[in-house]
Amino acid sequence: MxxxxxxxxxxxxxxxxxxxxxxxxxxxxxxxxxxxxxxxxxxxxxxxxxxxxxxxxxxxxxxxxxxxxVPVADGETEHVLSARRLVESDAARTVVRASEGVRAQLTTALRANLDAQRAAAEAGDVAEFSGLDADFHGLIVRAGGNPLLTAFYVSLRERQRRMTARSLARDPRQLQSIIDDHTMLAGLIESGEAARFEEAVDAHMRRVHGLPPSDGDGAR
Structure with missing residues (x-):
């Protein structure tokens, strides 16, 4: 029982x-x-x-x-995003090098998550949306197949959720722009463009969390 x-x-x-x-x-x-x-x-x-x-x-x-x-500490956002970018980009490269079946399976899961994101956004449920946002990125990391990196990424999930919810509280209009970015990221995975994914996920995270573009972002 x-x-x-x-x-x-x-x-x-x-x-x-x-x-x-x-x-x-x-x-x-x-x-x-x-x-x-x-x-x-x-x-x-x-x-x-x-x-x-x-x-x-x-x-x-x-x-x-x-x-x-306790507020988000000075510099914490930059540190969390740097760690996420490294792990997620590595996973994306691994998925792209894998079989088309692996890539297709991940793309299907990402699009299902996107459908749930759209429903949460339409309902105005920021708590649900921030969880789905973290899950979207987590799907990519898990598909990389490295259990150590997956466990490390999971340890960042709560910080990620809180940071996203805080950003959405400041500007609820970001709901749609996050969905648009996620749709693009899923498309880059599907088409096997790992290098473009790495650039795009960095620019996406920085926009969402109000950080200035990293070197070279301005050209994208």
Missing amino acids: SKLPSASEQVYREVKERILSATLPGGELISEGEIATEMGTSRTPVREAFLRLEAEGWMRLYPKRGALI
Whole structure:
């Protein structure tokens, strides 16, 4: 029989989802009491959840004041994007060198994900969309077939989700431009253009997260 999550686990999942979806933005101060009241529980499971979130680096606890949602650190976006670009570009090159069947299978999965992205965008569901965005890029990495790189990329997924949700909160019009970029990236995979994919995914990530173009981007 399946075991229902504890109250602490429920609070942890809910508050973490709010952080990752940017519903609770970096810099916001929340209290145990308000979360306990909202979720209909005592303060003890909330305190346990907060301690867990602090250990993971999402919160900073201040006795008698509350919990601060830790903002994205200076330079973190650039570092995450650099790591993602290297791993994803390597996976794309591997897929392109593989059989047409491997490439076709990945393209089919990417287009199914794009359909779900369009549905989430139409519904205005930013939390769902940011998860699908991370999954889109994750599909490419997994198709590369390197379990070590896949595990590393998965470790970046939560940071990626949060960064995307934060960017969409600043400018919801990016929903459609992200879908357009993803459609182009899927097409480059399908046509076997690994070099163009590497350039395009770098430019795409920088646009989404408000970073200046890297050297040479201006010509694209």
